[in-house]
Amino acid sequence: MTQHTLSDFDDAQEQVGMSTAAYARVLTMGIFFGVVLVKSEVVRWQRIHDMFLFKEPHMYLIIGTAVVVGMISMLIIKRFEVKTVEGDPIVYQPKPFNPGVIIGGTIFGLGWAITGACPGPIYAQIGAGEWPAILTFIGAMAGMYLYGYLRPKLPH
Amino acid sequence: MFNAILQPWPWWLSGILIGLMVPGMYLLSGKGFGISSSLRHIGSACTPNSGIAYIRENDWRANLWNIVFIVGIALGGFVANFFLSAAPVEFLPASYYSLGGFIQLLLGGVLVGFGTRYAGGCTSGHAINGISNLNWPSMVATAFFFVGGLIATWGLGSLLF
Numbered sequence: 405m406t407q408h409t410l411s412d413f414d415d416a417q418e419q420v421g422m423s424t425a426a427y428a429r430v431l432t433m434g435i436f437f438g439v440v441l442v443k444s445e446v447v448r449w450q451r452i453h454d455m456f457l458f459k460e461p462h463m464y465l466i467i468g469t470a471v472v473v474g475m476i477s478m479l480i481i482k483r484f485e486v487k488t489v490e491g492d493p494i495v496y497q498p499k500p501f502n503p504g505v506i507i508g509g510t511i512f513g514l515g516w517a518i519t520g521a522c523p524g525p526i527y528a529q530i531g532a533g534e535w536p537a538i539l540t541f542i543g544a545m546a547g548m549y550l551y552g553y554l555r556p557k558l559p560h
Numbered sequence: 561m562f563n564a565i566l567q568p569w570p571w572w573l574s575g576i577l578i579g580l581m582v583p584g585m586y587l588l589s590g591k592g593f594g595i596s597s598s599l600r601h602i603g604s605a606c607t608p609n610s611g612i613a614y615i616r617e618n619d620w621r622a623n624l625w626n627i628v629f630i631v632g633i634a635l636g637g638f639v640a641n642f643f644l645s646a647a648p649v650e651f652l653p654a655s656y657y658s659l660g661g662f663i664q665l666l667l668g669g670v671l672v673g674f675g676t677r678y679a680g681g682c683t684s685g686h687a688i689n690g691i692s693n694l695n696w697p698s699m700v701a702t703a704f705f706f707v708g709g710l711i712a713t714w715g716l717g718s719l720l721f
Contacts (some may be wrong), residue, residue, distance in 0.1 A: 407608050422589070430632065435627075435636040435639065438632060439640040442641055448651055465575060469574075470579035475693075477580065486587070494590065497592060508709065512678075521667055522682050523595040531635060537665070547677070
């Protein structure tokens with residue numbers, strides 16, 4: 405990393421690149437997650453809409469279960485100091501609090517309800533051939549650029 | 561058995577499998593489960609000389625795994641829709657196949673991209689991975705994801721949907 409001023413944000417990673425085998429494992433995890441996103445119907449606009457309307461518990465049950473499973477997994481990893489397959493320690497890098505968590509979080513929520521997609525499902529929708537999702541992706545890229553442009557002026 | 565796979569999966573199985581992404585990513589790659597930073601890395605890879613410091617001063621090569629991950633998600637979406645579904649999945653309602661719908665997706669997408677980057681994460685990085693690690697800012701972020709979603713759905717609902 406050359407830019408230390410950005411290192412308190414989530415994108416910063418210390419080492420450069422990965423082994424080919426590690427990339428293959430990441431790709432496999434991505435394929436697995438893409439399948440789960442579609443088969444769980446988390447990628448459907450209607451499911452997101454019905455979640456915000458409190459019409460059905462489907463999404464709440466999925467997110468709740470996922471968090472419980474994730475939490476128990478992390479407790480086990482920490483308790484037994486489980487290592488990665490390459491033998492490295494597993495360390496969670498906490499995302500910091502700043503006003504962006506509230507302002508940005510609310511703005512993302514608006515977009516989530518309108519498009520019916522958070523970032524993961526955007527990619528899954530495109531892969532599944534739902535071509536209007538390309539517009540969601542183009543918008544998201546524009547939003548990312550807009551954030552980068554306004555970042556020096558925004559409260560952090 | 562295979563017929564059951566072709567149907568939508570039940571919430572408990574879906575929840576367990578999504579939750580397992582958290583330890584899965586750590587064990588297999590040493591990386592925290594997260595997706596929205598891919599937007600930034602794609603931007604840095606495509607416009608390395610951007611006038612925007614946030615884009616230019618970002619080592620996307622060090623974060624290439626994140627782009628590999630989202631390519632996998634797209635492949636998984638393809639496989640699930642065309643090989644693992646009894647009927648085609650209806651992702652967006654028919655009403656989105658219109659000029660108004662396209663504008664909504666585009667503008668909604670801007671909010672997703674801006675919001676997730678400003679918040680420092682999305683549903684995966686904050687809501688799933690962050691809360692799994694008891695990171696309180698992630699809990700606040702998740703609460704405000706829902707505040708935004710409820711405002712759009714209940715407040716602007718009659719205008720949008």
